[in-house]
Amino acid sequence: xxxxxxxxxxxxxxxxxVGLGNPGRRHQRDRHTVGFMVVDEIARRNGAAFKTRFSxxxxxxxxxxxxxxxxxxxxxxNDSGRSxxxxxxxxxxxxxxxxxxxxxxxxxxxxLQARLGGGLAGHNGLRSIAGRLGSPDFLRLRVGxxxxxxxxxxxxADFVLAPFAPEDDAAALVERAADAVESLVTAGLxxxxxxxx
Numbered sequence: 001x002x003x004x005x006x007x008x009x010x011x012x013x014x015x016x017x018v019g020l021g022n023p024g025r026r027h028q029r030d031r032h033t034v035g036f037m038v039v040d041e042i043a044r045r046n047g048a049a050f051k052t053r054f055s056x057x058x059x060x061x062x063x064x065x066x067x068x069x070x071x072x073x074x075x076x077x078n079d080s081g082r083s084x085x086x087x088x089x090x091x092x093x094x095x096x097x098x099x100x101x102x103x104x105x106x107x108x109x110x111x112l113q114a115r116l117g118g119g120l121a122g123h124n125g126l127r128s129i130a131g132r133l134g135s136p137d138f139l140r141l142r143v144g145x146x147x148x149x150x151x152x153x154x155x156x157a158d159f160v161l162a163p164f165a166p167e168d169d170a171a172a173l174v175e176r177a178a179d180a181v182e183s184l185v186t187a188g189l190x191x192x193x194x195x196x197x
Contacts, residue, residue: 013091014066015185017042018084020102020125022161023074029163031145032077034174035101035125038143039070041178054090055083063185078124081132088133098138099184100129101177105156107144110173112180112196114141114189139184143177 019040021033028036043050046061048070056074060067069091073083088098096116102125107113117137120126130136148159164170176196183192 012067013069013093013097014063015097015099016069016071016087016091016093017099017101017181018071018073018080018087018129020077020080020100021072022077023072027161029170030161031164032103032160034103034143034145034170034177036072037170037174038101038141038177038181039072041174042068042181043070045178054087058087063182066185068185077128079128080125081128081130084129085132095133095135095138098133099141099181100126100138101141101143101181102126103145103160104142105145105147105160107142107146109144109146109168111144112141112177113144114139114180114184114192114196116140116189139189141177141180141184143173 017039019035019038021027021036022030027033042061043059048059048061050057050059050072054071057072058069060069062068069087071083071087073080075082102123106121116139118140120130120136126136145160147156148154154162180192180196183195
């Protein structure tokens with residue numbers, strides 16, 4: 001069953017997809033910026049170009065005739081809500097139509113988890129968005145990046161702020177996460193969770 005029923009909301013938008021990351025060339029391939037990579041992949045598949053809006057990079061696409069907005073906050077991660085809140089207000093988007101795609105250190109590398117709501121797990125981007133919106137009850141696609149392996153001297157923060165290693169196959173992970181976003185639109189949360197979690 002699809003996530004959205006036409007006419008079920010005052011908003012004409014089916015889904016606002018926010019990819020989290022840190023702006024700038026230096027962070028382009030960081031694990032912490034995987035949300036940006038997923039949103040970029042969805043835009044690429046649909047031939048869409050980003051423009052500057054909502055203190056970030058924004059475009060619209062259609063997936064299975066559903067209008068989708070893509071947003072990459074131009075703020076740093078811990079201030080993501082400053083970009084997301086105006087976009088939610090502009091579209092009058094119910095929280096259940098906001099999907100935040102983000103890195104997750106508590107999932108092993110390559111695992112995905114689609115869910116509605118939940119804790120913030122120390123993720124500063126999620127905390128900023130929940131704070132600005134007054135609720136954590138939005139959709140998330142958690143993209144597993146894992147933690148430093150035993151013997152790795154890096155802290156978790158340094159690990160996520162480093163690029164994916166070649167053996168991580170970031171391209172395949174990003175493609176699969178983009179597939180999961182498309183599945184949320186066409187098949188709904190329950191079916192997407194069954195297929196991708």
